[in-house]
Amino acid sequence: MTPRLPGLAVLSLSFALSAGCHRARPEHLAHQPDPSSERAITQGKVVGFAQPDGSLAWLGIPFAEPPVGPLRWRAPVPKKPWEGTFPAVRFGRSCVQFVSPIGGREDDKRARFIGGEDCLTLNVFAPRAAAPGKDRLPVMVWIHGGGNKIGSSATYSMAENLAARHGVVVVSVNYRLGLLGWFRHPSLAAPGDSPEDRSGNYGTLDQVLALKWVRDNAAAFGGDPGNVTIFGESAGGIDVFSLLSSPLARGLFHRAISQSGLPVSSTVKSAEDFAAGLLSSLLARDGRAAQGMSGAEAAAYLRGKSADGLLEPLDPGPFAMYESPALIRDGAVLPEQPFVELVTDAGRYNAVPVLLGTNRDEMKLFMSQDPAFVSKWLGFFPHVKDTRAYDRTAEYVSSLWKAVGADWPASLMRKAQGPTVYAYRFDWDEEDSQMGVEISSLLGACHAMEISFVFDNQNKKSFGVPDGADAYERYRALASAMSGYWTQFAKAGAPGRGPDGALPEWKPWSDDGPRADRFMVLDTPAGGGLRMSSEAVTVEGLTARLEHEPAFDGAPRERCRAYGRMVQALEAVSGQSADERYARFAGGACRELPLGSFLADRDGSH
Numbered sequence: 001m002t003p004r005l006p007g008l009a010v011l012s013l014s015f016a017l018s019a020g021c022h023r024a025r026p027e028h029l030a031h032q033p034d035p036s037s038e039r040a041i042t043q044g045k046v047v048g049f050a051q052p053d054g055s056l057a058w059l060g061i062p063f064a065e066p067p068v069g070p071l072r073w074r075a076p077v078p079k080k081p082w083e084g085t086f087p088a089v090r091f092g093r094s095c096v097q098f099v100s101p102i103g104g105r106e107d108d109k110r111a112r113f114i115g116g117e118d119c120l121t122l123n124v125f126a127p128r129a130a131a132p133g134k135d136r137l138p139v140m141v142w143i144h145g146g147g148n149k150i151g152s153s154a155t156y157s158m159a160e161n162l163a164a165r166h167g168v169v170v171v172s173v174n175y176r177l178g179l180l181g182w183f184r185h186p187s188l189a190a191p192g193d194s195p196e197d198r199s200g201n202y203g204t205l206d207q208v209l210a211l212k213w214v215r216d217n218a219a220a221f222g223g224d225p226g227n228v229t230i231f232g233e234s235a236g237g238i239d240v241f242s243l244l245s246s247p248l249a250r251g252l253f254h255r256a257i258s259q260s261g262l263p264v265s266s267t268v269k270s271a272e273d274f275a276a277g278l279l280s281s282l283l284a285r286d287g288r289a290a291q292g293m294s295g296a297e298a299a300a301y302l303r304g305k306s307a308d309g310l311l312e313p314l315d316p317g318p319f320a321m322y323e324s325p326a327l328i329r330d331g332a333v334l335p336e337q338p339f340v341e342l343v344t345d346a347g348r349y350n351a352v353p354v355l356l357g358t359n360r361d362e363m364k365l366f367m368s369q370d371p372a373f374v375s376k377w378l379g380f381f382p383h384v385k386d387t388r389a390y391d392r393t394a395e396y397v398s399s400l401w402k403a404v405g406a407d408w409p410a411s412l413m414r415k416a417q418g419p420t421v422y423a424y425r426f427d428w429d430e431e432d433s434q435m436g437v438e439i440s441s442l443l444g445a446c447h448a449m450e451i452s453f454v455f456d457n458q459n460k461k462s463f464g465v466p467d468g469a470d471a472y473e474r475y476r477a478l479a480s481a482m483s484g485y486w487t488q489f490a491k492a493g494a495p496g497r498g499p500d501g502a503l504p505e506w507k508p509w510s511d512d513g514p515r516a517d518r519f520m521v522l523d524t525p526a527g528g529g530l531r532m533s534s535e536a537v538t539v540e541g542l543t544a545r546l547e548h549e550p551a552f553d554g555a556p557r558e559r560c561r562a563y564g565r566m567v568q569a570l571e572a573v574s575g576q577s578a579d580e581r582y583a584r585f586a587g588g589a590c591r592e593l594p595l596g597s598f599l600a601d602r603d604g605s606h
Helices: 159-166 195-201 204-222 233-247 268-285 295-304 307-311 387-417 469-492 538-548 556-574 578-588 593-603
Strands: 039-041 042-048 055-062 086-089 121-127 137-143 169-173 223-233 255-259 354-359 374-377 379-382 421-426 519-522 529-533
Touching: 039 204, 042 055, 055 159, 121 159, 121 204, 137 204, 137 233, 137 469, 159 469, 195 204, 195 233, 204 223, 204 233, 204 529, 223 233, 233 255, 255 469, 268 295, 268 307, 354 387, 379 593, 387 421, 387 519, 387 538, 387 556, 469 519, 538 556, 538 578, 556 578, 556 593, 578 593
Parallel strands: 042 086, 137 169, 137 223, 223 255, 255 354, 354 421, 421 519
Antiparallel strands: 039 042, 055 121, 121 169, 374 379, 519 529
């Protein structure tokens, strides 16, 4: 976990609130090798180190050749065998990104950027007793968040908790980000390139190759290659949806968990239009023109640019997550159809047991940094300008996140694959107040707050973990329950009553009537406790409620802004035009506030 910064300075960092749910360790910190941890994998021998909690860890294992030079914007190539024993005692380098609090390397001194292109590494955490030839343990592969633009597997060293306390092998993965991970320009395709090379989906292909590495090497660490669960939060949850879609990932995993993910994707046209625009911007900065440039010249120019140079023209925004297409529906790595169309038939996607959900107050993390809602006293201490407006906008947009990221796909998959679909809503909001700021109101059950619970974190110095004895015990009980549900799902394909059979039964999603059990509410007894609920949210119902919500009377801009956020998300999920939906909203009442007027204050979520 990230230590508390003095006072509330943490709240002045745009994404530190999310990073506060993780514990970052410097990537350059090396540990003392433990000879008992030596293992033989497909590339050769590897040695790790012992953790204080009794688990073993292997950090920074390369699973692909560096995607540099001619391998930039190509499908990843498996790492070649090495001589001797690889010392897996420090995290690998972050992938190239703008500076942010969750980026990774603390010794990288570049002004705006961190990381490098040689970044395709993974980390393994296993119980000390786990070893080749023994009972094979479930494997959980963690995909980090950060909008597919920032972040690193090094941010989540809490993975060791699941290994030590819950008897699973955890693998966390680096993958190419942003323009290096998802970029499609026609000039980059060369004769003889594979469909994967041409796809533009290099970050997705990195994740697929990492899963192949797990298939081939999990047994060396005591893991079961026949029982692999992928799980991820935010962009990691989005990537879980993409792996459920990808034909290339079929058979490489057996359960899937999406935390605050959305089944969003991009068209080939939007990706190629973006790439063409970026090329023009880069050339203009260099005093050159795209007109008359051949495809070969354009490819040489793009490949000759440094990674930092490629990012230079972009506006990283307040969360360092710039706008660019990702998860491109190219027809090879990802199907041409959006996920919500694929899952009408179990044969068209990778139908495995799934667990998916969102946090009750997802949007408060982003709104807490939005000057439209919050001012900062002395530049640090946040103050909500209008509490009622803040809460109602957060409730509507967070409910949309639930509808699109959990309830809609859960209902579709339940029809397609039967009772192997589980959903949740995370409601915990018992954060401490600091320096007069009620963080439980400012953030509540915000985006990323559940991560600390899932990884069974016990560090009282972590953001969000309450200090008071009673509140801390409630926190600990919920963290134990959630990590138990997650690991039981990995073991059995159903969270059930947790690993000891002592928790409330988590039932599959059901659409058998309005009172059917649909999802588990995750909260302490102070907030109602662990319980099943039938309160499903639909896009249609939410739209109708927003259209006629009396609370927005006299606040047309706020009503239109909330709906604008909704339709932009729906366009990315279903391909339905945001402009057309927006024009019809409230009988055309938002004509004086066009959708484009909201693009300037996008919040950087996901």
